[in-house]
Amino acid sequence: MATILAVDDSPSIRQLVAMTLEGGGHTVKLAENGIGALDIAKECAADLVITDVHMPNMDGITLTSELRGIPEYRYKPILILTTESSPEFKARGKAAGATGWIVKPFDPSALLSLLDKVL
Amino acid sequence: MSDDMDMSEIHDIFYEESYEGLDVMESGLLGLGIGQPDLEIVNNIFRAAHSIKGGAATFGFLPISKFTHGVETLLDQVRAQERIVSEDVIEVLLESVDCIRRMLDMFKAGNVPDEASSIELKQRIDTILALPSGGAMKAASNGEVSEPAELKQWTIQFSPSVDILKTGNEPLRIFNELRALGELKIVSDISKLPDIRTVEADSCYTQWILILDTDAERKRIEEVFDWVSDQADIIIECKESDITNSQAQTTPIAAALELPSSEAESAVAVGASSSNGKNSSSTKESGSIRVSIDKIDALLNLVGELVITQSMLARHADGAVAGSEAQGLKDGLLVLERHTRELQESAMQIRMLPIGASFSRFKRLVRDLSQKTGKKVELKLSGENTELDKTVLEKMSDPLVHLVRNSLDHGIEKPEDRLAAGKPETGTLHLSAYHEGGNIVIQVDDDGAGLNRQRILAKAIEKGIVSPSEQLSDDQINNLIFQAGFSTAEAVSDLSGRGVGMDVVRRNINDLGGRIEVSSREGKGSRFKIRLPLTLAILDGQLVKLGSDVYIFSLLSIVETVLVSPGEVRKVVGNGNVYRLRDDYIPVVRLRDAFKLRCKDSIKTYLERDGELLVVVESDGQRIGLFVDELLDQQQVVIKSLEENYKPVAGLAGATILGDGNVAMIIDVPSLIKTLDIAAITSKIEDFAA
Numbered sequence: 001m002a003t004i005l006a007v008d009d010s011p012s013i014r015q016l017v018a019m020t021l022e023g024g025g026h027t028v029k030l031a032e033n034g035i036g037a038l039d040i041a042k043e044c045a046a047d048l049v050i051t052d053v054h055m056p057n058m059d060g061i062t063l064t065s066e067l068r069g070i071p072e073y074r075y076k077p078i079l080i081l082t083t084e085s086s087p088e089f090k091a092r093g094k095a096a097g098a099t100g101w102i103v104k105p106f107d108p109s110a111l112l113s114l115l116d117k118v119l
Numbered sequence: 120m121s122d123d124m125d126m127s128e129i130h131d132i133f134y135e136e137s138y139e140g141l142d143v144m145e146s147g148l149l150g151l152g153i154g155q156p157d158l159e160i161v162n163n164i165f166r167a168a169h170s171i172k173g174g175a176a177t178f179g180f181l182p183i184s185k186f187t188h189g190v191e192t193l194l195d196q197v198r199a200q201e202r203i204v205s206e207d208v209i210e211v212l213l214e215s216v217d218c219i220r221r222m223l224d225m226f227k228a229g230n231v232p233d234e235a236s237s238i239e240l241k242q243r244i245d246t247i248l249a250l251p252s253g254g255a256m257k258a259a260s261n262g263e264v265s266e267p268a269e270l271k272q273w274t275i276q277f278s279p280s281v282d283i284l285k286t287g288n289e290p291l292r293i294f295n296e297l298r299a300l301g302e303l304k305i306v307s308d309i310s311k312l313p314d315i316r317t318v319e320a321d322s323c324y325t326q327w328i329l330i331l332d333t334d335a336e337r338k339r340i341e342e343v344f345d346w347v348s349d350q351a352d353i354i355i356e357c358k359e360s361d362i363t364n365s366q367a368q369t370t371p372i373a374a375a376l377e378l379p380s381s382e383a384e385s386a387v388a389v390g391a392s393s394s395n396g397k398n399s400s401s402t403k404e405s406g407s408i409r410v411s412i413d414k415i416d417a418l419l420n421l422v423g424e425l426v427i428t429q430s431m432l433a434r435h436a437d438g439a440v441a442g443s444e445a446q447g448l449k450d451g452l453l454v455l456e457r458h459t460r461e462l463q464e465s466a467m468q469i470r471m472l473p474i475g476a477s478f479s480r481f482k483r484l485v486r487d488l489s490q491k492t493g494k495k496v497e498l499k500l501s502g503e504n505t506e507l508d509k510t511v512l513e514k515m516s517d518p519l520v521h522l523v524r525n526s527l528d529h530g531i532e533k534p535e536d537r538l539a540a541g542k543p544e545t546g547t548l549h550l551s552a553y554h555e556g557g558n559i560v561i562q563v564d565d566d567g568a569g570l571n572r573q574r575i576l577a578k579a580i581e582k583g584i585v586s587p588s589e590q591l592s593d594d595q596i597n598n599l600i601f602q603a604g605f606s607t608a609e610a611v612s613d614l615s616g617r618g619v620g621m622d623v624v625r626r627n628i629n630d631l632g633g634r635i636e637v638s639s640r641e642g643k644g645s646r647f648k649i650r651l652p653l654t655l656a657i658l659d660g661q662l663v664k665l666g667s668d669v670y671i672f673s674l675l676s677i678v679e680t681v682l683v684s685p686g687e688v689r690k691v692v693g694n695g696n697v698y699r700l701r702d703d704y705i706p707v708v709r710l711r712d713a714f715k716l717r718c719k720d721s722i723k724t725y726l727e728r729d730g731e732l733l734v735v736v737e738s739d740g741q742r743i744g745l746f747v748d749e750l751l752d753q754q755q756v757v758i759k760s761l762e763e764n765y766k767p768v769a770g771l772a773g774a775t776i777l778g779d780g781n782v783a784m785i786i787d788v789p790s791l792i793k794t795l796d797i798a799a800i801t802s803k804i805e806d807f808a809a
Contacts, residue, residue, distance in 0.1 A: 010170045012133035013177060019129070054169045068287075075321070077287055083173040091349075099287040100346060105176040105184075117292055 001025040002047035002119050007037040007063065008081070009055040013104075017050065017081070020108040024115065034058025038066055045072050048119060050102075053082040053089065061096045068097035077118040081106060133174045134227050135409065138220070140167035142476065145216050148209055149482045156197065156204045164212075165194040171219065183222045186237045189244040190215045196248075211243050213483065270301075272358045273340060275329040279351035281322040288347050290323070296343045301333030412509070415469050419656050422466040423757035429459040430778035467654055472512055474552045474561070475503030480516075481523055481550060488527045495534050495545040496527060502552035507559055508654045511631055515561065515651070518624040518635075522563045522647050523548065525621070530567030530645055540642065542566070555650070558633075558675065563647040570639040572596045579605065592702070597637045601625040629738055629789050632658065632673055650675060658758050658785065660775075662751035663734065665711050669783040670747070671756055671775065676736045676788040680750060683707075684730040698744050700735060707733060707744035708795055710786075713770065738789040758785060769794045 004026050006017045011032075018028045029046060031037035033055040041049070049067060051060035058066075060080055067073040077099040082089070085103045093101060099118060102111065147164040151157070168191045175183035190212065196202035218237050225232040275297075279290060297303050308326040312318070331340070337355065344353050429452075436445070436452050478500045485498040507515070531537075531546035538544055549564040572593060579585045579599045591599075599605060603622040628635045633651040652658065652675060660671040681700070688696050688707055697704045733744040756775040761768055772787035 009166070010133075010174055011136050012129050012174050013170075015129045015132060016177060052173075054166045056163070056166065068285075075284065075287055083169065083176065094286070094346065094349070097286045104173045105179075117295060118289075 001027065002115070003027045003029065003044065004115070005029045005031065005037060005040055005046035005049045007031045007034065007049065007051040007055070007060065009033055009052060013052070016108075017111075020111055021115075023108070024112040026115070034060065034063035034066070037063055041067060041070065041073060046076070048076060048115065049073070049078045050081050051078065053080060053084055053093070061092050061098075064093065064098045065096040079114070079118070081111075130178055132409065133178050134223060137171045137174060137223055140171050141216050141220050141223075142479070143167040145213065145483055146479050148212050148216070149486060151204060151209060153204055153206060153209070158198070161194070161198050165191065165198050168194055180222075180226050182232050182234060182237065183219060183226070186215070186222070186241060187219060189241055189248070190219075193244055193248060202247075208247060211240070211247060214240055215244065270332060270334045273329075273331045273333065273337075274356045274358070275331065275340070276326075276354040277329055277344070277351060278326040278353075279323050279347065281324060283323050283347060283350045284321050286350065288350070290325075290327070293343055293347065294327075294329070297329060297331055297340070300335045300339060300343075301331055303332075304330040306330070410469075412470075419466050419470070422463050423656065423759075426459055426463055426757055427776045427778075429455055431780050434778045463657075467656070468506075470509050470654065470656075471506035472509050473504050474507050474512065475500075477512055477516060477519070478503055478550055478552075481519075484520065484523060485527065485548060488524065492527065493533060494527065494531055496531055497545050497547050499547060499549040500551070501549070505552035505554065505559060507552075507651070508656075510655055511559075511633075511651055514627060514631055515649075518627045518649075519550075519561070519563070521621070521624050523550070526563060526565040526567065526645065526647075530565040530569075532568050536568075559651045559653060561649045561651065563649075564644060566644040569641040569643055569645050570597055570600070570637070571641070575599050594638075597639055600637065601635070626789075631655070632675055634675055634737070656758060657755050658775075659753065660756045660785065661734075661753050662777075662783065663710075663747040664749035664751055665714070665747060666716055668716070669751065669777060669781065670710070670714075671783050671785045672734060672736065672788070673772075673785070674753060676738060678735045678737045678742060681733050681735065681744075682730045683733045683744075683746075687730075698733065700742070700744070703742070705735065705742045705744050707746065709746045710734075711746075711748075713745070713791065713795055736788045738792055741792055743792060743795075756783070756785070 001024075004021050006014065006021065006028055007030075008014045008017065009032050014030050014032070018030055021028045029040050029044065031040050034051075035058045037049070037051065038058070040046075049063075051063055053060040060082070064078050064080070067076075067078060078097065079100045079102055080093045080098045081102045081104060083104045084090075085101075090101050100114070102114065144164050144167045147160045147167075151160055151164075168187055172184050172187040172191050175181070175187060193202065193208065193212065197204055197208070202208065218240050221236065222232040277290070277293075279288075283290070294303065294305060306328040308328065309324065311326060312324045318324070333340070337357070340355055341348075344351070344355075347353075433452050433456060436448055481500075482498055485496055488494075489496040526548055531548065532540070532542075534544045537546060547564075547566045549562075551562045551564070553560055553562075576585070576591065576596050576599070579596075579602065580587050582604055584599060584602045584605060585591065600621045601624070603620070605620060605622065625635050628649055628651070631651060632655070633649055635650075636648045637645060638648070639645040652673075658671070659674040661674050661677055663670050663672065683698060688698050691697055696707045698707045731746050732748070732750060734747055734750075735742055735744050737743075756777075758773045759775055761771060761773050764774070770787055770791040772785045772790070774782050774784050777783050
């Protein structure tokens with residue numbers, strides 16, 4: 001099972017994601033914004049990153065491109081979990097190097113099966 | 120995540136963060152300039168709205184997410200500078216904050232808000248959104264015509280660009296996804312593979328032809344490629360379909376994984392296994408945890424018990440142990456005392472919250488009220504970091520709202536009146552909080568007209584609160600506004616005078632063990648000063664002796680203590696006694712009579728002194744004197760509820776256990792005054808004084 005870094009500024013969403021992923025047997029690291037996520041990402045090599053877009057200090061898109069600049073994370077799957085579903089946002093995410101886009105509200109079981117696909 | 124974290128707990132977290140988000144939105148909106156808003160503030164507001172919407176959708180609070188969606192769209196336009204921030208926009212957004220708050224309240228209470236409550240506001244938002252000054256909302260993408268679900272063979276030419284791997288996209292994953300749709304055959308084309316010496320490991324040179332037998336629609340297949348559509352040439356052809364058609368079908372399609380949230384809860388409840396790898400993550404999270412208030416109170420209660428045990432030990436050690444061996448014990452007890460005190464202070468600290476959050480609510484209130492009244496008011500806040508017990512803070516909210524309303528309604532004058540009086544057009548309302556002598560003081564100052572004493576007095580006489588013949592000091596007249604049934608508003612306005620008077624304000628504050636004072640200078644302004652105890656669990660007590668028993672007054676309720684010589688107490692008609700305290704006659708009562716205590720030895724203590732000790736206490740503006748046998752120490756005592764441990768007793772606020780293990784009763788001055796039927800005596804005082 002994988003180590004997953006989940007990033008969201010909302011405590012409730014963070015808990016829900018953590019609960020879902022841990023329910024799927026994964027180890028979860030949590031961060032509340034991009035800056036915190038980068039700190040954790042540098043400390044431990046996560047197998048996958050799931051991040052929100054709108055967060056204070058550093059948003060998820062910036063985080064994605066920052067992560068892509070770290071050799072360990074160049075090919076790791078980075079999923080964006082957000083309520084944004086506009087093509088513009090998706091294009092920005094894609095340009096930053098995101099692997100996939102999950103629109104909130106998300107279905108926990110679908111999230112898990114998606115993870116199985118990308119891991 | 121531990122197993123005991125269930126959905127309802129996550130919901131609670133969601134409520135709390137959403138309320139916080141609404142506060143962020145509200146204070147942000149209030150600080151937002153018209154026309155040229157600070158983008159940082161707009162971003163904060165937007166993020167808060169966005170989080171609320173996302174959370175609400177995720178946890179199934181659909182009316183909230185639906186409503187907040189419109190709010191978010193409007194904020195997004197402001198953020199993109201497509202929408203000018205007008206007074207209207209701020210107003211509708213502020214009302215939206217209220218509306219979302221109401222919906223949250225309802226969900227929290229276990230109800231589902233009906234759409235009617237938000238429909239009007241939603242329409243107003245939609246109207247603004249439809250206005251041309253902001254870019255029109257993007258047209259929703261048209262749904263594509265779906266194809267019939269029959270088994271077809273699709274040929275897909277998939278030619279990714281060389282750097283597709285660099286974006287984390289793994290073709291194998293795409294193939295697996297296609298396999299989930301049906302039977303897949305893959306043909307690789309490696310003709311583009313360069314000479315082995317120039318191969319870059321992270322480049323992709325392979326192209327594929329995929330043959331898929333599936334009953335899935337074209338749309339499903341396109342979705343699989345959605346994410347890589349701009350990094351690859353993709354040609355999807357159906358065997359029967361027209362080839363010329365296919366190129367156009369490779370446009371990206373929105374929403375890869377939009378799923379209904381109804382399944383979310385059931386699925387999540389099953390999850391949750393133990394976590395070992397989470398240790399580092401929790402330290403990375405914010406430096407605070409949410410704990411239920413019950414747990415904190417249980418802890419405080421235990422600490423209270425410990426304080427009592429410690430002082431019991433100290434007392435016994437003092438009396439019983441002597442000799443050199445005792446020194447070690449005594450030293451140890453001293454350390455224990457210090458640690459116990461520190462522990463108590465830290466435990467108490469847990470319940471303390473800065474008053475700032477509660478103050479900032481007033482920005483909104485002042486804004487709304489000044490708009491309504493046409494007055495110009497600047498709100499100043501100071502001491503926002505002063506901390507107050509959570510319960511005290513919550514219970515102070517209504518009284519403070521009333522005082523602020525009152526200042527705006529009766530205190531601060533209309534701009535033209537202010538100018539005429541030679542004052543700046545804009546009035547100032549200053550809310551401050553600070554520590555003073557072991558208490559917390561909250562102060563409401565305004566630079567308005569001040570209290571109109573003639574009018575107050577006239578009103579009080581009209582209402583029969585005072586008799587026309589009475590001579591009252593300025594201070595006494597000011598304090599008349601706290602009398603029950605008093606309201607000077609000449610016309611009952613929308614703001615004050617809704618049946619809740621200053622008497623209720625004072626009662627609420629008294630109930631918290633606090634006091635309110637007013638001072639005022641005509642034409643210059645008024646000041647309301649509220650003194651509150653630091654905490655409700657501990658009381659600064661004055662210990663007094665009645666016979667062999669110890670009783671405790673709250674220090675806050677004591678005005679002064681005087682030595683009264685025999686003969687200074689006069690009898691009035693009936694059973695009442697009065698004492699002349701400077702210019703006032705106050706009713707006096709023997710506390711031992713009030714509690715129906717009978718002790719012989721007490722007479723002696725009177726005679727040893729030149730007089731009797733009279734403790735003057737005040738509650739609800741009523742001063743009375745209570746004779747006690749002896750004044751003992753002042754000390755902090757831990758309040759134990761009589762209701763929980765025994766039953767409620769009139770005149771007593773609770774009990775405490777003293778260092779010697781004895782139980783002492785804490786006197787509840789307001790309730791004692793009620794029980795003693797002081798009103799009967801006060802009515803006689805008039806006759807007496809006249």
